[in-house]
Amino acid sequence: xxSDTLIQPMISLKDLFYSYPEQTxxxxxxxxxxxxxxxxxxxxxxxxGGKSTTxxxxxTLFKPDQGSVEIDGVDVVKSxxxxxxxxxxxxxxxxxxxxxxxEENLHHQGHLYGIKGKLxxxxxxxxxxxxxxxxxxxxxxxxxxxxxxxxxxxxKSLIHQPKILILDEPTTGLDPLARREVWNYLKFxxxxxxxxxxxxxxxxxxxxxxxxIALIDQGRxxxxxxxxxxxxxxxxxxxxxxxxxxxxxxxxxxxxFDLSSSSLGNHLRVQPKDLESFVxxxxxxxxxxxxxxxxxxxxxxxLFIEKTGHPFGIENTNKDSEVTA
Ligand code: ADP
Ligand code: MG
Numbered sequence: 001x002x003s004d005t006l007i008q009p010m011i012s013l014k015d016l017f018y019s020y021p022e023q024t025x026x027x028x029x030x031x032x033x034x035x036x037x038x039x040x041x042x043x044x045x046x047x048x049g050g051k052s053t054t055x056x057x058x059x060t061l062f063k064p065d066q067g068s069v070e071i072d073g074v075d076v077v078k079s080x081x082x083x084x085x086x087x088x089x090x091x092x093x094x095x096x097x098x099x100x101x102x103e104e105n106l107h108h109q110g111h112l113y114g115i116k117g118k119l120x121x122x123x124x125x126x127x128x129x130x131x132x133x134x135x136x137x138x139x140x141x142x143x144x145x146x147x148x149x150x151x152x153x154x155x156k157s158l159i160h161q162p163k164i165l166i167l168d169e170p171t172t173g174l175d176p177l178a179r180r181e182v183w184n185y186l187k188f189x190x191x192x193x194x195x196x197x198x199x200x201x202x203x204x205x206x207x208x209x210x211x212x213i214a215l216i217d218q219g220r221x222x223x224x225x226x227x228x229x230x231x232x233x234x235x236x237x238x239x240x241x242x243x244x245x246x247x248x249x250x251x252x253x254x255x256x257f258d259l260s261s262s263s264l265g266n267h268l269r270v271q272p273k274d275l276e277s278f279v280x281x282x283x284x285x286x287x288x289x290x291x292x293x294x295x296x297x298x299x300x301x302x303l304f305i306e307k308t309g310h311p312f313g314i315e316n317t318n319k320d321s322e323v324t325a
Pocket of ligand 1 (some may be wrong): 021023026027045049053
């Protein structure tokens with residue numbers, strides 16, 4: 001493990017601060033993270049957490065107020081055009097020309113990067129064949145399925161052979177099947193192109209598709225690591241209890257088991273050392289104080305709650321009105 005930290009990361013963000021004018025709270029509030037080479041790295045956070053702001057800084061659209069951003073050792077603020085040639089960028093809002101065919105969309109993108117003629121033809125054919133869209137090349141983009149459109153968008157961003165692909169919420173608005181299609185595609189890319197992929201999402205269940213994740217909230221990283229490692233660190237079984245008298249119940253748990261419970265409204269969360277006797281207590285002695293309870297392994301959402309004191313789905317802002325599951 002020790003040697004991992006010596007390897008230069010592909011993306012390194014240090015103490016980033018960014019505030020939008022007229023907003024009282026900063027959008028980024030000391031955000032730091034390191035993305036290893038050739039991995040799929042997920043930035044997971046609720047709406048308003050700072051994902052798109054981070055993304056815009058990475059894609060050189062915004063300059064941070066403070067902090068440093070390096071991509072493949074290049075300073076993003078000092079050398080934005082050098083960085084842009086390293087990056088494939090997929091923005092959250094679709095950027096395809098629907099009236100053009102699949103092939104024409106790639107040609108158009110090639111022209112933006114100064115790729116023309118035979119070379120462009122070759123690159124287009126290579127990418128479309130490699131990435132399973134060759135049969136669709138003459139199809140108008142508007143006729144593609146949601147998943148195919150997203151795949152085309154990703155393919156388009158690869159025309160100049162970037163070392164790093166960054167995507168802002170690429171699966172938002174897609175049905176579960178199309179989401180899977182996009183994730184499989186990203187994994188395929190990581191394998192075949194040896195590319196580093198940074199992806200943002202507000203869906204905690206997508207964590208398992210990433211090699212490493214950073215959970216972010218209110219513009220800073222709450223925790224970072226491999227999903228399995230984070231789950232492991234969460235430890236033993238978690239008992240979630242719904243009750244109309246959380247304070248009273250939490251006091252009796254404290255006195256009987258010397259255990260503190262975290263509470264969120266009418267919801268108590270406890271990690272007992274001896275699960276069996278704790279459950280026996282709930283069923284026999286405390287049943288009048290509770291509505292129901294569940295026992296399970298702690299999830300990433302539990303970790304998020306533990307670190308932030310609030311549920312993942314709660315918005316931090318009044319800007320985005322999209323509701324998170
Ligand atoms: P996410 O992508 O995780 O939903 P954002 O980076 O879009 O989060 O937003 C982070 C914070 O910055 C939020 O508080 C949001 O309201 C605020 N914010 C984002 N874009 C703007 C903007 N254009 N003007 C003012 N505030 C903004
Ligand atoms: Mg966003």
